[in-house]
Amino acid sequence: MDALAEAALAGASPDELVRENVPDEYLAAYLHEEDARMFDGVPDKDVRRSLRVGMVPMPELAPDEALIAVMASSVNYNTVWSAMFEPLPTFDFLRRFGRQGGFAARHDLPTHVIGSDGAGVIVRVGSGVRHWRIGDHVVVSPSYVDDQEPATHADGMLGAEQRVWGFETNFGGLAHYAVVRVSQLVPKPTHLTWEEAASLSLCGSTAYRMLVSDRGARIKQGDVVLIWGATGGLGAYAVQLVKAGGGIPVGVVSSEEKAQALRRLGCDVVINRNDIGLGGHAPSPDETIAMGKRLGSRIRAEVGEDPHVVFDYVGAATFGISVFVVRKGGVVVTCGSSTGYQHQYDNRYLWMNLKRIIGSHAANLQELREFNRLVQLGRLMPALSTVYPLDEIGEAARLVQNNQHIGKVGVLCLAPHTGLGVTDPASRARIGADRLNPLGDSDRSTSPVPVLTGSAR
Structure with missing residues (x-):
């Protein structure tokens, strides 16, 4: 050094x-x-x-x-x-x-x-x-x-x-x-x-722009928000932003370990994607509708209504389901696409139900500043x-x-x-x-340097 x-x-x-x-x-x-x-x-x-x-x-x-x-x-x-x-x-x-x-x-x-x-x-x-x-x-x-x-x-x-x-x-x-x-x-x-x-910064401010900013979904109190990959970097901040704004986060994860972590974040509804038959590939049109129906039924059973907003950065594997499952007049807000950029969806469910798709990318400095303020206040972790x-x-x-x-x-x-x-x-x-440190776990075998909670030097 x-x-x-x-x-x-x-x-x-x-x-x-x-x-x-x-x-x-x-x-x-x-x-x-x-x-x-x-x-x-x-x-x-x-x-x-x-x-x-x-x-x-x-x-x-x-x-x-x-x-x-x-x-x-x-x-x-x-x-x-x-x-x-x-x-x-x-x-x-x-x-x-x-x-x-x-x-x-x-x-x-x-x-x-x-x-x-x-x-x-x-x-x-x-x-x-x-x-x-x-x-x-x-x-x-x-x-x-x-x-x-x-x-x-x-x-x-x-x-x-x-x-x-x-x-x-x-x-x-x-x-x-x-x-x-x-x-x-x-x-x-x-x-x-x-x-x-x-x-x-990157994930937190991106999630803020997607959900809270007037350039994104503009969530409000009581909104039901479906969050794919809810324990990923983007998803974990999305769950917290929805909770802090008085909304109802519905998180989808791929394992029971991640489901437990999602519960530590305070997510209201936790769904394992395997329960709806979703893998890591882009589903066929028929599979999309079938999985969308299973997911929609699960969400209605938990909260009584369809989601107002879907937070989708997963991409090809989930996007068609997102468009199908969001409520009439609802919003799908998207960035990234870790499973592929070529998204397929049935446009009838979009245009006939007056749904909207909002593309979002990173965040401007004011949006980052607003997110950072919530962190400084102890409202986001x-x-x-x-x-x-x-x-x-x-x-x-x-x-x-x-x-x-x-x-x-x-x-x-x-x-x-x-x-x-x-x-x-x-x-x-x-x-x-x-x-x-809601997601930290010093016993995780993948961590060569455990996450600690010490104070300053």
Whole structure:
């Protein structure tokens, strides 16, 4: 660990951080362009083969950027997509971005530092930064927007140059350092550890936009919300947002272990997908209707009515059922598609019943800020279940690739162990450690670094 990283970890003052030199290179999880064809014709695209950990060059900082000493990060499904080089190698994104010239050209490299979540300490700021200071504790949004585009000022996600940091840009969060635009930053919740805070931004803000924002489903008190994959990173935050808003979450999971975890989250209705005959593949039209009828009957038996909203990031395997099962005038809100992007549904059930489909992608900075506020108030809890060290990023990503995880899989970057980073232990004690880690289980055999609930150093 270099001197600047050691100072950030030790809680050094801004003046002390400034006195330390920025290293010429840093440790990161990255992909290499020469590996982009390694999975051609290979049935099992094992991400442990493509993910590398090693030293990469430190980039120059642009005027509107900050350099973050990353204490912790987490695995998202885009980490898996990146490491599988699907739906296309991310180096295509980097080349396209680099053609803009200027500071964008830095991103077009044969190494791609990935990761779209991060929590850490600002150790440098660009000359144009006004509202952030060296030494600030922050979490990072994955939404990388261009503030010189008119559409960005209506909604950051509408700009043509909007990108996902660490997926469509370089210098992501699975590293000792990350380069971010300061328009990606919000304050780290003071009662959380580094690894808990690093599990928030991408999935939490995405779920907030899908369900709460006026650009999403705009859920209200009493709404019945069907949530597919309810113990995944997105699903776990969706369950909490529905509960916090006075709605009735109906969660679908794939195992009894996940059902138990879902009950710990406080989900009102828990359904095992095997009970309706759903596998991991896209069902035929007849299978879709049959499964939709079984699911609808189960939901009506539990709550007395059909769902107002369906929260669907699973994709091909579930989308036709989502359109079928949502009530007349209801909303299916969708993002991602971990089981496939080609969605099939019977349009008669959509148009004749005045249903709506809303596409959603990540979140703008205000939506992240609103989500972050709910976390700071203790109304929403981290969805962290398991933590790995950075040098085992391949194993962490493989867990997500095989859907063997629940919630978020955290990654320690500069933090030497879990439990560090809390600056408000009184609030943490008031909320309660058990509530703060509803999905954590130190006995899980898949966890080489158990999730702890310690306070600050």
